[in-house]
Amino acid sequence: MNIMLELYGLIAIGATALAITRTIPVHGLLYLVVSLLALACMFEELGAPFAAMLEIIVYAGAIMVLFVFVVMMINLGQPDQLREKGWFAGGAWIGPSVISLLLMGLLVYGVSHNTMAVGTVGAPIGPKAVGLTLYGPYILTVELSSFLLLAGLVSAYHIGRRIGGKS
Amino acid sequence: MMMFALPALVLIPFIGGLAAWLVGLRGASRAAWVSSLITLVLMVVLLAQITISSFAAGAGAGGWFAHFSMAWVPMLGINVRFDLDGLSLVMLWLNAVIALPCVLLSARNVADRAGLFHCLLLATVAGINGVFMATDLFLFFFFWELMLLPLFGLILIWGDAGRQRAVLKFFLFTQGSGLLMLLAILGLVIVNQQRTGVITFDYFALSQTALIAPIAPVLMLGFFIAFAVKLPMVPFHAWLPDTYAASPAAVSILLAGVLAKTGGYGLIRFVVMLFPQASAHIAPLAMTLGVVGILYCAWLAVAQDDIKRLIAYSSISHLGFILLGVFSGTRIGMEGAIAQMVAHGLSTGALFVIAGLLEERLGTRDMSKMGGLWPAMPQFSALAMFFAAASLGLPGLGNFVGEFLVLMGTWQVSHVMTFFAAAGLVLSSVYSLTMMLRVFYGPKKTESLAPLGAPSVPHIAVLGVAALLLLALGVYPQPVLNLSVPASPHVVSIAQEQAQ
């Protein structure tokens, strides 16, 4: 048992729960960042320090900042927040909650019936090992992922073009 | 020469249809008509040639006497295989005989896009020819579905009010049931493959498996339903009245004259001959439904106002006899069913010619608006009377031969059913004479309608020839009865042996 892992997990869950229930996007984003940081800590505990760093840098750093930018650019006003509150009222939660709970229950049931052995004690898999794997057996993956990013890039570029221009 | 005659029977109308279309593109509807007619004449000549050489090869004694085979999809054991037996030959003749007036009479009716009309009509004819000859089950199914497609266009473009609904209904019924048959065909093929290790769609090769397969009843049912829908059998008949009523005259003739017979042909060739035991099991049900159809549709026919619907329902009623005969399990019933197919093709086709002419002249099909037409067109009315008499099964005309033999075959199986079927004879007189009464007799009611003219010479000629044929079939049916004995799938084709 690793108490720290549990603790980080709880933090992540709590922060995520808060994140998805905020009415103000920025608040939600901040909770999400907290959750991501907790996750990074979990990665560290799980013996993946490189992943933990990437999580902080790419996720908490880059992607979340992107979100914040967009929030700023769209600059939603007060009416939107009031309306968000309205959307939470009533039965809007029932259906989704039932589905999510079922999903969670089923998956938890599956995971807890797992015969998975307790993780082996061993040295954490550091950046070097990851790098060797990445540029060894998975070399083609790296190349392909660049085209994935290229596709995303071109798409995002094209879609976002001429935002300020006349349409 | 015989070798390629069979595929040529399919190709000639098809190519002729394309030619008619191309000719018609120039805008001359007459030219399309002529080329279509020439095609059919060619087909008839070829058919005559085939018949002559068939007799040389021993036709009339049963068995198969012409054969053609060519690989199509060898990976799946699909061949283009045609075989000819007496039944096929008779049905091919029926097709040719019915198709000719369809083309002949459409000279004037169809001015709009005549080339396309003839193209589609001939394509249908080609498909029907294929159905009557194919002995590769895939090929058979191919033609089975193919012959419907041109009809879609024919009915939709040149049809009457309500055609859209009717044509969709027609297609859904026939195609849906066709898919069931596809299932059955494939089931048979797969069972055969498991038994022998060979994938083949060959009728003859599969007939062995069809005999012994444990799921033969299920497979048979697939075939049966498809053919029962096409025939049609009650309760699958709902498409027919709408379709017949909405079709242009030539198509009604073709539909009633030949297309329904493909169902009967299929029942004989692919249900009774292929699954003798299994079809014997279902025979009581099929016969009961046949009797129900005879009575129920005769009853409905009496109640109709639309003359085409009346003929359509009467047609279903008559086709019940085919069902009875085919499933009576007796040779005599089977022969009767075949005779009935031929006779019904001629008589109902002729009735549709009459209905078509009436509609053309009067602008209505509603019998409550007709009446007293006899003085205006006496010869025509007399011919109508003739066909009404044929339809009610007057002895001496073809229909009687069919009905009598069917009843005789049925009598040997079930007296009760025969009683009810014979009651159908009474009802058939009711609707036939009611039609005469409402259309031709009584005081003249047609002042408000378009003026009548004398029927055209082709009309009278066509009806006259049909009458003669019916009469010939009625008083001397023996050639047809002798020739039309369906050959067993277990008999190897003479021609095929020769080819090997």
Added chain:
Amino acid sequence: MPIPATVWGVSLVASLLPLVIFCPLAVSIILMLTGGKLPARATTLLVGAGMGLCALFAVVSAYSFLSGPNSLGSLHVVLWNWMNVGSFNAQIALTLDRLSLVMMLVVSCVGFLILVYACAYMYDDEDIARFFTYMTLFVASMLLLVLASDLLGVFIGWEGVGLCSYLLIGFWYGEQANAIAARKAFVVTRVGDALFLLGMLLMATAVGSLDIPTLLAVGPHAAPRTLTLGMFLLLGGAMAKSAQVPLQTWLPDAMAGPTPVSALIHAATMVTAGVYLLARLHGLFVMTPLAMLACAIVGFVTILLAAGSALVQTDIKRILAYSTMSQLGYMYLALGCGAWHAAMFHLVTHAFFKALLFMAAGSIILRVHHEQDIFKMGGLRKDMPWVFAAFLAGSAALAGLPLITAGYFSKELILGSAYDLSPIFWAGALFGAFLTSIYIFRCVFIVFWGTHRTHAHGKSGLAMALPMAILSVLAIGGGWMEMPDAIANVHIFSNLLAPVLGALPEEHNTSLLILGSLVPIAGVTIAWTLWRPKGEAPVAAESPAIATLRADWGFDTLYDWVFVRPFMVLGRLNRRDFIDRFYDLVAALTQGSGHAVAKLQSGQVRRYAGWIAAGTVAALCLAV
């Protein structure tokens, strides 16, 4: 037994026999093909020639047959093989034996006379060609019916005469009622035809052939139950054709046709086809006492019912129609008693006198402006004495006035055999004879005596008079060829038929004969007291009971309510076919579920995601 056609006489008959049928058929076809373009004179000449030839050939072949070496047996002429499927074989073949010979002569000769009469009767009708097309076709069919050696061949004629009857009843189709009457006649007889067909099927299955000689030879060995059922079915067919209760309703309506039609078809020939059929099959019939009893009962009931109806009719043709039914009843009674000779004899004499009566009635109708109500006629005795004479002769024969009429002898023969079966039948039949004389003389007295109520014009021409004259002679003297021993030992007719029908049974009690002779006289007397000219014009008695009686004892109404109306009304209700509606329902259901499925696409992405999640959850449930 068929013998090789080596003898000259036999070969002559064999070649003439088809011609007997062919002559009227050829006339019919010629008239059909010319399509009414021939002038009336040419038409009548053609018909006269054709029918004359037909009658001539019939007489010649009858003579050669009777004088030939095989006059006791039968002559078989096979024309061609009709159907030959498996073990079943049907031929188009003709048989001449003494029974069919008699029928052939009746049909061709009486037919010839009636057609000659009709030539004059219909001369002014513009559709005369069509009329004679049907008429000659009828004669051909009737001859085929009579001569065919195969039951199936008989059936061709059977249905052929039915069709011609239909066409001729509806000859004046401009009147809707005529066409409806025609349809009714055909449909009702068609019921019988279906029964006949079933009977044939049964016979064919039991015996293996429908060839009549074979049937008669092999049939009696069939299982009695099968035989009984088969004979019942055939009896049903015959009854419908002969308008016997309960299938009699068509005959009065059939009077809508031209009068020669009524004379030929609905009096002399077609309606007697049933009698002929049963007589032909008497070898089988005699094996089934139950069927015979039924036949007798049917005849008995019909005699009385029809006579009762005839008593109150006002239409002259309807009187004759009911009288025909009643007389046919006598024949059926005779058949039921096994008195084949009597039935056939009455058939012949009835053909004479009833054809005569119809012709006379037709002459009257023609000359009083197509008036048929006897109460609107009167005093015609003076205007048309020859017609009166003919009608009187016919009436006397019908009433069976003793000794001097043909009807007397044939009826006495029947009454005698009815007594053998049961005195009740005899008494009823006697009462029927009593009624017969009353109603026919009622008609005579009303029409020919009393004051003029209508003006008669014109004269009946020679073409009409001659046939009537000939038939009058036959109606009076035709009976002398068969007389009871008590009167004179003349048995020409029964001797003629004896090789086919067997010997005549022994003589009957003379007291019955005397009683039977007195009854018609009593009837005429009563009719005279009731309807003799009384100064004022006679009127038809009216009361609900009489109205019912006049309307055929309510049979028509009953059938209308029990069969016709439910059939038609329910048919109209179901005109659009409830099975079709069921498919419409299926289509609507499909459409509806389509809309339901399409509604899932609300456009809200959350819901879409919800479905994805729900689907996943459901799938995960499968795994648990």
Added chain:
Amino acid sequence: MSFSFLPNAVLVLCLGSLVQLAAISWRRHVARDAILCVIVLVAALASIMMPTALLMNGALPLFAPDTWASFAGALIILSVLAIVLMSRHGAISADPTVNSEYFLLLTLATLGGVAMTGAVHFISFFLGLETLSLALLGLIAFQNKRLDAGEAAMKYLLLSGVASATMVFGFALIYAETGSLRFAVPDLSHAPEPIIGTMGVILVLTGMFFKLSAVPFHLWLADVLEGTSVPVAALVAVTSKIALFAAMLRYFSSVNLGVPSAQVNEILIVAILSMLGGNLMAVVQTDLRRLLAGSSIAHVGYLLVAFLSPVPFGVASAAFYLAAYAISTIGVFAIMNGVLPQGTDIREWHGLFRRKPAAALAMSVMLVSLAGIPPAVGFFAKFYIVAAGVSAHQTLLLFVLILSSTIGLFYYLRLILIMLTPAPAGREAHAEVTSPTPVNAALITVLACATILLGICPSTLVQHSQALIVASPLPVAAPTQLP
């Protein structure tokens, strides 16, 4: 010694997209970029036929060098080629400043698709899939001034995000169970194994069904097809489905689908729901593209029938069906694009046989093919699938197939019917009928001819399909533990 194999086509497409990128960055020129795209695609097609060029020692096997991959890859490339041809001069390239990327994105989408067809590893599958998705996103929203396009892209993005996440989660569960990222469905024959592997497969299936748009994961398809331009709709409806189906077939190639298990049951149910749901949905649609969405969903259902009947015809019939489906569906879209680009409402198609007989005829041929009526290729395809189903004794599926095909007939035929009949009075069509460009016309002609010819002489394609081998991923090695 393991070696990795990079399919030629992937390589060519990678290089090609770089070339296109470079060309765009040098100078924008629409015609040149289009031609470049065509050249790249043709080169990729040619490269499929050639022996593998790139083998890497020591790398993980990510792709399988089998005929199935080649077939599906070729099909994808051909379909994209058709889409390129039809989109030239279409509404989408009306704005000259934006359309160069269009062709680049098409190339990238092709790359993703082709990569998926050969993938035998989660990573390569995932990358291919997401490359395709991202490129598609760009294409869907390509007309970025249209709100519809944006909405469609947004929906696609969100839902595909959910689906991808689900699928990745499934990968993770499988990985947790087996320790391998190779394509190998956990062998569940020795129950009661931990169900986590099964759950992983089910989550993966969710992702796959989403992309295939099988019921109940189908809801996005109609909206996306409606929102985007016609050629892109064709791409969504055809190319991405071919790619995904190819990958799915390979993924399950190691599983005996005849043995009931949770995932087989799920596929079965989904197949039934798809066939019925798709057809029922299409019956009531009045928008042609939504109708085609329904049709597409139904066809996925039919494909799943073949999928569930692998022995002995399943793969071959699926291949044939994919080809038939691709030809006919692209044909329909090409005709839409060429003749009635604005006429998405089916009522606009009234009387097309009068206005544009040739196009209407071609359209009818395509619809007949989709409906599965001879002599069009769709008939043989359906026949083949039914043959597969029959030989695998999939009775239930087959009955549903027949039922739903019959429903399907209704709307295909109704469309032909509409084209044959003039518009009812007062409801005349508003949309302008345009003449297709020569390229598009040629494309339509080729497709129509192919539909008929392949329907009449299917033996060549059958021969190819029968020869297809889906290489099973290498046998799963026992999870190796680090010492």
Added chain:
Amino acid sequence: MTAADPNGALIVAVILFSLGALGVLVRRNLLFMLMSTEIMLNAACLAFIAAGNRWHMADGQVMFMMVVAFAAAESAVGLAIILRMHAAGRSTLDADTGNRLGG
């Protein structure tokens, strides 16, 4: 180094995944929905890391990186679309209203 429990981490991942799903289902704000999909992807990442930990292999982390790459690209595109729609005239981020496609 204490032994980490991959099962526990997996359960956390499951819970996060479900929360993400809940977010997508319940929120109408496009931005939050996008965030929720990121949460789901993150949960998958965690699962991968946990599984990698179980097998003690680097594959998990490699996959993690690919997923992160995808997540980045996806959110970039997604945000671009949001901006685009906003610019094109859809004033709110409400996903339920203003839909033109559907039915």
